[in-house]
Structure formats: C-alpha cells, structure tokens
Amino acid sequence: MSKNALVSFKGTKNINTEIQLTGSKSECNRALIISALSKKLVKVENLSNAADTVTLDGILNHLENDLDVEIQESKTVDVGPAGTAMRFLSAYLSAKNGNFLLTGTERMKQRPIGILAEALKTIGANISYAENEGFPPLNIVGPLNQQNGHVKIKGDVSSQYISALLMIAPKLPLGLTLEIEGELTSKPYVDMTLDMLAEVGIANAWDGNSISIKPQNFKSGTLIVEPDWSAASYWYSIAALADDAEISLPALKDKSLQGDSQIKQIMTAFGIATTKTNTGISLSKAKAPSGLLGVLDLKTCPDLAQTIIVITAALGKNMSFTGLETLKIKETNRVLALQTELAKIGVTLTEDNLVYTLNTDKLHFPEKIKISTYEDHRMAMAFAPLALLIDEVEIEEMQVVEKSYPYFWEDLKKAGFSVREQE
Numbered sequence: 001m002s003k004n005a006l007v008s009f010k011g012t013k014n015i016n017t018e019i020q021l022t023g024s025k026s027e028c029n030r031a032l033i034i035s036a037l038s039k040k041l042v043k044v045e046n047l048s049n050a051a052d053t054v055t056l057d058g059i060l061n062h063l064e065n066d067l068d069v070e071i072q073e074s075k076t077v078d079v080g081p082a083g084t085a086m087r088f089l090s091a092y093l094s095a096k097n098g099n100f101l102l103t104g105t106e107r108m109k110q111r112p113i114g115i116l117a118e119a120l121k122t123i124g125a126n127i128s129y130a131e132n133e134g135f136p137p138l139n140i141v142g143p144l145n146q147q148n149g150h151v152k153i154k155g156d157v158s159s160q161y162i163s164a165l166l167m168i169a170p171k172l173p174l175g176l177t178l179e180i181e182g183e184l185t186s187k188p189y190v191d192m193t194l195d196m197l198a199e200v201g202i203a204n205a206w207d208g209n210s211i212s213i214k215p216q217n218f219k220s221g222t223l224i225v226e227p228d229w230s231a232a233s234y235w236y237s238i239a240a241l242a243d244d245a246e247i248s249l250p251a252l253k254d255k256s257l258q259g260d261s262q263i264k265q266i267m268t269a270f271g272i273a274t275t276k277t278n279t280g281i282s283l284s285k286a287k288a289p290s291g292l293l294g295v296l297d298l299k300t301c302p303d304l305a306q307t308i309i310v311i312t313a314a315l316g317k318n319m320s321f322t323g324l325e326t327l328k329i330k331e332t333n334r335v336l337a338l339q340t341e342l343a344k345i346g347v348t349l350t351e352d353n354l355v356y357t358l359n360t361d362k363l364h365f366p367e368k369i370k371i372s373t374y375e376d377h378r379m380a381m382a383f384a385p386l387a388l389l390i391d392e393v394e395i396e397e398m399q400v401v402e403k404s405y406p407y408f409w410e411d412l413k414k415a416g417f418s419v420r421e422q423e
C-alpha cells in the first residue's frame, strides 16, 4: 500500500544536525560489476542500502550461485527501476554464459537501450528485443563471440551505455575501443568508471573521442565507496531554505569520484559554504553569496537538476538552465514533472532552443501543497525541503526514496522536520 508523507517544520528554522549518508549507488553499482567480473578478487566496502544497489547485488549473487549449471532455458533478471543495473547488466550478461531475459518496471521498458544493445551486437553479442525495438526487455544469449574491438557509439543520450561497455572491456578477448560520436553527456560518470577500473589495475587510453581498454586482468584490491553526493544535495537545499544551518556530513571527501560533488561550488552562489572537517564536510550559511550563476549548464550533473531548480524557484530567482535533455528519459520525464509541480507555487519553467528558464514573478506559497512524485525518488527529495517555507508539504508515494536514499525520511526527522505517514 503506498503512503504519502506529510512534511512540516515548526519553530525556529535553524537546522543543526549530523547526517550519515549511505554509499553512492553509482560507485556501488560499478564496484559490484567490477567485483563480479574479477571473480571476487576485487572487494567492495561501504555498500549502499539504496534499493538499486541491493537489487544489483542480489542479482549478481544469484547468478554466481547458478551460472555454472548448464541450464539452457531463459532466466528472467528483473532490475526494477534501476537504470544503471539495466545498462550494466546488458553488457555483463552478454559476456556471460547463459540465456537471459533482462527486464524491469513499466517505466524501464520506456527508457531507451538501443544504442547500447546495437553496440554490443557490433562486437558479437546475441541480443534481441523481447517487446519493442530499442527498449527493454532484452533477450541475451551469452557469451558473446567477439567479432571486432572497435565500436562507434552516440555519447549524448546516456553515459551509462559507455560505462557498461568499458567495464566488460578488459575481459573481452580483443579489448575495446569506443569512438564516441557527438557530445558526451554526464561525463563525470565515465570518469568515475575509468577511475574505479584504474584503482584495480585496469589501464585505459582516452584520446580525443576514443577510449581504449586492452584485454587485461584485475588486480586484487578493495573499492571503498564514498557516501552519495546526490543525496547530499538535499541537505544543501535544506541549508539554503533554512534561516540558519550547520549540517555535518561525515565521510564525504574533498576530492570525489562523483560529479555531483559540484553541488558544493554551485551552492556558493546560493550562500552556502562547505567546510572540510576532521570527519567529512560541514554546510553552513556563508556571510554572502559568491559567484555568479548566469545560465547554469547541468549536463555534467543531471541528478542535481531537480534539487537546484526547486531551490532556485523557491528563492524567487529567474534563472536559466541548459543540459536538461537527458532528464526526459530518466525515472520519469523530469522536465515535465518539474513544470507540473512548480506550477503549484506559481513558477513556470519554459524551453526555448534548449535553454530552460524559470519565471518566478508569480511565486507564492500556499499553506498546504501536494506534490506528485511520478515514481521518481528525486521528485520527492527535491520538493520535501519546501516544508521550510510552506506549512505542510504532502509528498505522494513516499517510498520512492528507497531507490537511492532509503533513510531520507528518518534523516529529515533527525533534523527536526515532522514527517507523518498517511495511507
């Protein structure tokens, strides 16, 4: 039974708390695939409790216990709503011995995968579309018989396709050279993949728009996962909307593999300072905002888009954003979801030539507001902090947060919010 969260904040809006965030689902899901490819030579520490990670971990454990049995009938592998699991497993299962039906939620069946599936077919994978051409579910019969080691792949739809291929590359007999066509979106996630591979001995060469990985062996080691910076972004939002704040986030690093750590620079323009502490970082109000925002390009940090756009709207800033194209194929069409929900506080988000502009001239805060989440964790978490400005914010289907940040509601309570559940 799905529940709604009634979120409110009574009294002085001064947030003073310490929040231990769970591990990054992006780092974890790479670490799990790398560990499986290395036959457990590579270990993983600080595994996230994000549902997307728990799901992938469960699938890989199950496959490991099953895989050497010569069963030829198709095994169904269901990733639910986990985009990284869908994309990474498409490549991983193609390289494995077995016959699989790789599927997910109804939304997952609308999230394109043709670019990755066709690239895998070029190198010899046996993949077909079980329902609609270019979309999950996929029939995969592995192991692939590698035909060539050079693939052209579009870079401007999802970086996850590229990460998926790069992770299996060292185990392919011919290795792999990816020639990226068009502008690479979400680039920090490709950097994360290569950095994590490098940590366990896998060398790469990135020259212009080509990335090459030769056949090579993993060396033993432990990938230690940092807490999730995308989850941290909601605490930046809370700091920005509160009257005063001192929020400590242990174990976040100054130099992170996660591109979403850019939130610390972006939020200086909203008057939030990030200080390094003995245990991690601390957020507080700066004396004055610094840095000019102008038009903010979010192409390298798409998962911050909802957080930043909601903060900007709530603070009544008429700003523009670019790099939002890929938001349309995520957990929901996030542009449409933002437009619909921001209208409830009188804000519009309109597009002209791929530039999205917020107009907050009619911004108003009703006493109560009800936000739809469209099966998207980030809709829930980006809008919940508005409870610092609105008496009661009702977030529909509160369980969506499980995908990346299952303790979100508990953490809000810890920080002084009231969160009541309603059926």
Ligand SMILES: O=C(O)C1=C[C@@H](OP(=O)(O)O)[C@@H](O)[C@H](O)C1
Pocket (backbone or CB within 6 Å): 025, 026, 027, 084, 157, 158, 159, 160, 163, 185, 186, 189, 302, 303, 326
């Ligand atoms: O590789 C990853 O871990 C991710 C890459 C990004 O997707 P796109 O590359 O599709 O933008 C991001 O939105 C997603 O949450 C996680």
Ligand SMILES: C=C(OP(=O)(O)O)C(=O)O
Pocket (backbone or CB within 6 Å): 081, 082, 083, 084, 085, 303, 330, 331, 378, 404
């Ligand atoms: C887009 C996201 O996830 P995925 O693509 O892995 O489903 C996200 O977590 O915001």
